[in-house]
Amino acid sequence: MTSFLAGLFAQQNFIPHGFCLAWEPALLGLHVVSNSVIAVAYYSIPFALIYFISRRRDLAFRGIFALSGAFILACGTTHIMDVVTLWYPAYWFDGFIKFFTAVISIFTAAAMWFVMPKALALPSMAQLEDANRRLQHEIGERQRAEAALRNANEELERRVTARTADLEDEVAQRRRTEETLRASEERWRSMFEASAVGIALTDENRRFVAVNKAFQKMLGYTSDELCSLGPVEITYEDDRAATQEMLDNMLSGRSSGYHVEKRYRRNDGTVIWVRVSTAQAPEPGSGLRGIPTIIEDVTERKQAEDALQEARDALLRVTRVTTLGELSASIAHEINQPLGAIVANGSACLRLLAVEKPDIEEAKEAVEDIISDSRRASAVLGRVRQLAKKSAPERAPVDVNGAISEVLSLTRQELQRNQVTARAQLDPSLPPVLADRIQLQQVVLNLVMNGIEAMRGVKDRARVLIVKSAVAAPADVAVTVEDTGIGFANSDPEHIFETFFTTKDDGMGMGLSISRSIVRDHGGRMWATPGAPIGAAFSFTLPASAGARA
Amino acid sequence: MTNNQFVVMIVDDDESIRRAARRLIKSYGFPVETFASAEDFLSSSRLHETACLVLDVQMPGLNGLELQSRLITDGHQVPIIFITAFNDENARAQALKAGALGYLVKPFEEADLLTAINVALRRQEIGRQSPGTLH
Numbered sequence: 306m307t308s309f310l311a312g313l314f315a316q317q318n319f320i321p322h323g324f325c326l327a328w329e330p331a332l333l334g335l336h337v338v339s340n341s342v343i344a345v346a347y348y349s350i351p352f353a354l355i356y357f358i359s360r361r362r363d364l365a366f367r368g369i370f371a372l373s374g375a376f377i378l379a380c381g382t383t384h385i386m387d388v389v390t391l392w393y394p395a396y397w398f399d400g401f402i403k404f405f406t407a408v409i410s411i412f413t414a415a416a417m418w419f420v421m422p423k424a425l426a427l428p429s430m431a432q433l434e435d436a437n438r439r440l441q442h443e444i445g446e447r448q449r450a451e452a453a454l455r456n457a458n459e460e461l462e463r464r465v466t467a468r469t470a471d472l473e474d475e476v477a478q479r480r481r482t483e484e485t486l487r488a489s490e491e492r493w494r495s496m497f498e499a500s501a502v503g504i505a506l507t508d509e510n511r512r513f514v515a516v517n518k519a520f521q522k523m524l525g526y527t528s529d530e531l532c533s534l535g536p537v538e539i540t541y542e543d544d545r546a547a548t549q550e551m552l553d554n555m556l557s558g559r560s561s562g563y564h565v566e567k568r569y570r571r572n573d574g575t576v577i578w579v580r581v582s583t584a585q586a587p588e589p590g591s592g593l594r595g596i597p598t599i600i601e602d603v604t605e606r607k608q609a610e611d612a613l614q615e616a617r618d619a620l621l622r623v624t625r626v627t628t629l630g631e632l633s634a635s636i637a638h639e640i641n642q643p644l645g646a647i648v649a650n651g652s653a654c655l656r657l658l659a660v661e662k663p664d665i666e667e668a669k670e671a672v673e674d675i676i677s678d679s680r681r682a683s684a685v686l687g688r689v690r691q692l693a694k695k696s697a698p699e700r701a702p703v704d705v706n707g708a709i710s711e712v713l714s715l716t717r718q719e720l721q722r723n724q725v726t727a728r729a730q731l732d733p734s735l736p737p738v739l740a741d742r743i744q745l746q747q748v749v750l751n752l753v754m755n756g757i758e759a760m761r762g763v764k765d766r767a768r769v770l771i772v773k774s775a776v777a778a779p780a781d782v783a784v785t786v787e788d789t790g791i792g793f794a795n796s797d798p799e800h801i802f803e804t805f806f807t808t809k810d811d812g813m814g815m816g817l818s819i820s821r822s823i824v825r826d827h828g829g830r831m832w833a834t835p836g837a838p839i840g841a842a843f844s845f846t847l848p849a850s851a852g853a854r855a
Numbered sequence: 856m857t858n859n860q861f862v863v864m865i866v867d868d869d870e871s872i873r874r875a876a877r878r879l880i881k882s883y884g885f886p887v888e889t890f891a892s893a894e895d896f897l898s899s900s901r902l903h904e905t906a907c908l909v910l911d912v913q914m915p916g917l918n919g920l921e922l923q924s925r926l927i928t929d930g931h932q933v934p935i936i937f938i939t940a941f942n943d944e945n946a947r948a949q950a951l952k953a954g955a956l957g958y959l960v961k962p963f964e965e966a967d968l969l970t971a972i973n974v975a976l977r978r979q980e981i982g983r984q985s986p987g988t989l990h
Contacts, residue, residue, distance in 0.1 A: 634941060638913070641940035642869050645961025649875035652965035656882035671878055678871050718941065721913050 319394035326391070333391060340384040347381025350374070365427060366420050372413040379406035503579075503602070506595035511535040511552055514595050523579070523602050525572035536598075541568035541576050555583065555596055566603060578607035617822075618698060624819055625747050626693050628754060635718035639685045643678035650675045688715055691743060692750075702737040702850055703745055705774055705782050712749045713772065716757075723757050725768040732775045738782050739850035744823045748831075751816040752786035752843045759790025759841060766839070781829070781846040789840040798833035798841075820845075861906030861979055863972060865889040866896045866922070867938070868914045872961070876909060876938070883969060885976075893917035897925070905933050907956075907975035909968075912939035912946055920946060923953055934975030938963060 326332045351374035358370050383406055386399040428436065497504055503520030505513050516531045524531065524539055531539075540548045544567045554560035562583045568576050580601045629636065654671040657664050688711055713720075713727055720727045738745075753770065760768040769789045777783035793801070802817050824831040824845045831845035863885045865876045873889040880887045885906075890896040894916055896908075912919040919937055926933055936957040937950050947958045956978075957971035 638940040641961045643871055645938070645940060645963060646869070646871035646875035648962035649872070649879045649965070649968075653875065653879040653882045656879075667878065671875075674871065674874055674878075678875075681871070718913065721915060722941070726915070 319396055321390065321392050321394045322387075323391040336391060337388050340387045344381045344384040344388075347377050347384065351378045351381075366424060369413070369416055369420055372409065372416050376406070376409045376413040379409050382406070503600035505531075505536075505598045505600065507536055507552070507598060508595045509556055511537060511556075520600055523571075523577070523600065524569060530572075539569050541570050544568050552596075566607075577602055578604045620815075621744065621747065621819060621823070622693070622695060624815055625743070625750075628747075628750055628816075629689060629693055631754065632716065632719055635716060635722065636685065636689055638718040639715065640682050643682040643685075646678045647675050647682070650678070685715070692746065696743075698741040698744060700739050700741055703740045703742045704737055705735055705745070705784065705847070706731040706733070708742055708746050709749055709772055709774060709784065712746050712753060716750065716753050719754075719757060720770065723761060723768065725757055725760055725770050727753075727770045727772070730771060730773045732773075735774055735776060735782055736780075736849040738827070738847040740827050740847060744827075745847070748820040748823050748845065749784065749786070751820045755816060755843070756786055756788035756790065756841075759788050759792070761790075763790060776849075777846055780849045782849055783844060783846045785842055785844040787836055787840060787842040789836065792835055792839060792841045793833070798835065801833060802831075817843075861976060862886045862888055862901070862904045863907045863909060864896060864901060864905045865909045866891075866893055866914075866919070867909075867911040868892060869911070872911070872938070879965065879968070880909070880972065883972070885972065893919070893922040893925075896922070902931060902933070906979045907972055908933050908935045909972075910935055910937050912937055912943070912950070913941055920949055920953075923950065923955065927953060934978055936968065936971045936975065938968075 323333055326336070354370050354374040354377075358364060358367055364370065379402070382402050383399070386395075386402050390396065390399050497515075497517050500517055500519055503523050504515075504517045505520050506515040508514045512533070512535045513531050516528055521528055521531060526534070526539075536552060537545055537548050547565075548567065551560065551563050551565070555562065564580070564582045566578060566580050569579055570576055580603045582599045582601075584597045650671040654668050654675075657668040657671065709729065709731060713729055717727070749772070753772070756770045760770070766789060769787075771785075771787040773783075773785045773787070775783050775785075802821050821831045824847065827847050829845055829847040831843070834842050834844070836842050863880050865873055865880070865887060867873050867876065867889070868891055870891070873891070877887045877889050888901060890899065892914060893910075896902075897917075910919040910922060917925070919939070923935055926935075932954075935950075935955045936959065937947075937955050938959045938961060939946070940961040942960045950958050956975050957967065959967055959971070
């Protein structure tokens, strides 16, 4: 090996290249400088390439770069050899260097052509930039799309949140409504159950669908028993037709409700009085079922009212009988007149028939008179008995003039005994009034007796009692009893209507107050006015009964 | 009873009583006339034919007792029999004191009336047979 290397650098018989250049210093210098500069440049290039490759790890075709680096390095070495061979003729070594350079050059050139298609396939810078731009654009688009998507997502989330809040609100609201409803329902139910008055619901089939405890207790039925019954079934027999009609009217819409007092028959058979108030029946299709009804037991009140009415009737009768007592002498007179005539006629009849040729005609007339006088006496007794009898008041159409005339005939003798001239001024066109005839006569009788009483002390003038009847506006019948008595002096005419007020020594002071209460009961009014020019006038009105016939 | 010139006068406001009394007294055989009021009787100028006055106490206008007083005041001594449907002791006492022959309460006994009428007629007859010689 040493010999081979020695052989390479052996200068033996070769001439240095400078010799060819004739050792011309300038030429030598030119070659030396040019080759040296080339060598320096060629040597620097591979280092630049190595630096480039080391920095660009992503570089394609790194082999080509390496080969090129070696090739340029080899070329650089050949230029160094060109300088060396100017003085040292190591042409073999120079030749081998050149051979080595040639081999690398060929490989490099071959490799270049080999990779050419691939290198050509590499995108150019512009293409890359264009692709980059497109990519950038696409990235932008995507980013925008992503942003839009993000926005949409946020919007969706916001909406979901808002809707969720709304739903929660709605649920809470519904819960509150349900609680309110439940509270309301409980409130109503407790009112329904705890109510002291009866409450019931009646459906369109006239059956109870709900009844409270008070109602069950009132009637002595259980809730179930009542719900198999209806308002008609529990009603007292005499009131059933009216109840049926009211229900019909409500269910058909002809009536919007009713308030009545009627009777029920309890489970144990006893009869109670109730006040029934219905509310409006629900509209068809309103979802509400049944007619709401409130029922109040008014039996005690009714009994008290009945007792009061009985006491009042009894008082009226007692005062009537008292008045009749005051009239007893006059009544006896009224009966004794026809009785006297009857006895006289009877006696005459006996005489007429006792003779040989009886005057049959005259006897017949006597008997006819007896019959008519008997009737007259009987009529007087009848009138007295009617005023004294114990019977419930009864309203019927009354001929006021007829009633007044009867009172005047009953008091005729009393008037005469007291030297009172009685005058009746009765309007024949008077319509009938709906009244209790006896009570009406009691009022007139009281006024006539008061008139007689008021004139008892009168000595200086005629004692006149005038009884008038007339039609008064709007559709009333007015009766006035005037006297020429002592009048009211300076006292208030209203004062005399007070109970227990009396100017009589033996009076109870009830006549006028009772009379006024009777008139009021009949829907009329009663008042007193000073007489003109003297005495007093008592008047009362009664509503005419439209369409009634006395 | 035999003197037909003397008439029994009945004054009563009640027609039934007038008819019945007239019929009864007629059945006794006496002539009878009736008046419905004291005023009718006074204005009839039948006073001098009156043998006996059958007079009701209670009448509108001038009543029986007032008519009696009037006749006495005027100097007419007419026998009066009161018939009344109203037994009032004061009225009876007043009537009898003033010279009434009877005070009958309806319904009266037929015999009482007849007796009273007979008394009245006898008194009238005596007065007529010996005018001015009552003793």
